[in-house]
Amino acid sequence: MSQTEPDDEDAAWREIVENFGDRAELPTDEVAEDVEPVFGDDVDEDVWQDEEESDEFEPGGFVPPDPEPIRLTPARTLAWGGVLGAPVLALLTVVVSESSEVTVPGWWGLLLILGFLGGFGYLVATMPRERDDPWDDGARL
Incomplete structure (x- = not known):
């Protein structure tokens, strides 16, 4: 240098x-x-003309099939209620107990934790083990 x-x-x-x-x-x-x-x-x-032409509706084009109805069994509904409802109830419990002089028993918190973990465990345990179509990557046209 x-x-x-x-x-x-x-x-x-x-x-x-x-x-x-x-x-x-x-x-x-x-x-x-x-x-x-x-x-x-x-x-x-x-380029602009090509884009404008492609935005037009083509009659007789692709029409997706109607989606299958959601099938929820009572056990699965209860599990989703535990997974989604337990955190909401816990938040409401904290807000109410902090804003007033209401005391919350210890079993209530334990019940919410067990409801969340039980629901989550049930949903994971009942998941399908294998795909319907092994060649299906999940993409749909």
Whole structure:
């Protein structure tokens, strides 16, 4: 390394700091008119026309099948109630007990924890072990 390189670097940094916040000078319209576009003007118009044509509704196109009805057994409904309801009840219990002088018995918290863990455990245990179609990656058209 020579001695001139750090001075050049320091001068470059000094210039950056001195010009910090200044606006860049853009070329005037005269200079911009001299520059020829890389692509023709008709290319952009073709792209917009293709997009406009594809947005039109095509009668007789793809119509998705009606979704299957949700089948919830009473046990599964109770499990979802424990997973979703226990945290909500716990939050409400905390809000009520903190805003008033109501005391909450210890068994109530234990019941909420058991309801959440029991519901979660049931939902995980009853999940399907294998796919209906082994080649199905989940994507639908």
